Amino acid sequence: MQALKGIKVLDFSTLLPGPMATLLLAEAGAEVLKIERPGSGDEMRGYTPKFGSDSVNFSLLNRGKKSIAIDLKSEEERARLDLLLRDADVLVEQFRPGVMHRLGLDYETLARINPRLIYCSITGYGQTGPLAQVAAHDLNYLAETGMLGLSRGADGAPVLPPALIADIGGGAYPAVMNILLALQNRTHTGQGCHLDISMADNLFPFMYWGLGNGWSEGQWPSPGAELVTGSTPRYQIYRTSDGRYLAAAPLEDKFWHTFLELINIRQDALSKDDAEAIRQVAAVIAQQPARYWLEKFKDRDVCTVLVADLKEAVQHPHFIERGLFQEILKDGEGRSIPALPVPICALFRQSVPAASPVLGESNKLLVEGQKS
Structure with missing residues (x-):
């Protein structure tokens, strides 16, 4: 029995943070319905290199999900989602604050028809504050939280990190943690909630040591001058x-x-x-x-x-013996690659990774929902 079996998730997110979060939920048994734009869908479908009809990035991040293609700006189309919204356990979105409100899909509106809904908003700077509406990407969040400034090359210039730390460590992982906490809390209260996940906010715990030094002794860290930034031959x-x-x-x-x-x-x-x-x-x-x-x-x-x-x-x-890359994804052309390993214990994961969804392949759920 998978831990999240029976949990229904509506995923309005695109690209990396939200899709990574809902991938982890899907791996643990949740039914994830990916809500996409008609015609093009998630922008990541069009990336290269390709794996089948979509990009390999999309295939890795969206395996095991279902796809519904719907124009959210059309009131008629939007109305077809109502029964799914009433029945959902979790909703994940990563638009800028205010966008879901303009679509009539904000938490306050949906909580009136589904008070048990756990509504998770992933944004760069959170739902409130002076930066809430600012456009930014992973590199910007690293720069503004001080992390990038602590990583410098021999010439003293900050070094571009090879990992999308804010998207995954500040967005996707905290989103999953808080969704699981909210699900547990709901078993006691019967009520859902709105989760405000800020990728920038969630970078600060990575630098706990520097914060501690600065706050307690006024010793704010410098690049190349600290234990983990290059000051010692031992690191x-x-x-x-x-x-x-x-x-x-x-x-x-x-x-x-x-x-x-x-x-x-x-x-x-x-x-x-x-x-x-x-x-x-x-x-x-x-x-x-x-x-x-x-x-x-x-x-x-x-x-x-x-x-x-x-x-x-x-x-x-070591990683081969651990079976880290033994699960296989297949495309429609007979090719196969290892599935993306995820930080969900095998005890809770589905045994065989499902493929990523064809755009709109589950639109029938809207029709069936209306009939029911």
Whole structure:
């Protein structure tokens, strides 16, 4: 029995944050109806590369869902949703504040016809505040919350992150957490609620250590000057002689002493100045290829690994043995790829990933809903 079996979700979101959130709900057994524009649907359908008729991004994020294509700006079309809205457990949307109100689909309106509805709004800056209506993307949220400013390259310029941290860590994951909490709360109260998920707000917990230092001692963090931003040789990225890199994090003394022993640097010979100590360690690591160091560190607790590229990562024996990529998605042309691994324990997930939906394939539910 999947944990969310019987839960009905209406997903008005597009692109990444909302679809990722509803993917996790679908994986745990919820029935997710994706509400899309007629003709084009979710913008992500048109991305490249393709996997079948839609983009591979869309296919990975929207497996196991159903699609309803409907023009929300048409009152007649909009009315066809009423019975689904009355029966839904969860609604997810990520328009700017006010858009759903103009469509007659705001929480206050829907709560009158479905007081048990859990209504989750995912936005960049939340439903209120001076930035609520500002257009922005992941990079902007990272910049305005101070996270980007703590990640700088050798030239001092902020480095573009390869992960959409705000969309996923600040949007999708908090949305799922709060939806699950709201479902549990509803079992006690019988009432739904409006969840205000701000991607920018939810980035601050990632920097808890910097906030603590700043608030308690006035020691606000600087790029390259803190434990996890590059100030110490115990938490560094070192280049090897063959142009590869090692991620070294032997923070605790027991790991650090073993690390120094294996690279043949005596503790008493290491500079007390952190910047000089980093240069000393870097000079030693740079004398040998990555393979040499990996063999040297093998079966020893030094918290040091190769910086892998993504292709190497998915081929790592550990992740293969864990079955992380064993679930398969198929397109309509006979091709198959691994399904996106999700942070839902196998105990709660569907056993076979369903394909992503064809645009409007479940419009019959609107007709059936009217007849019922």
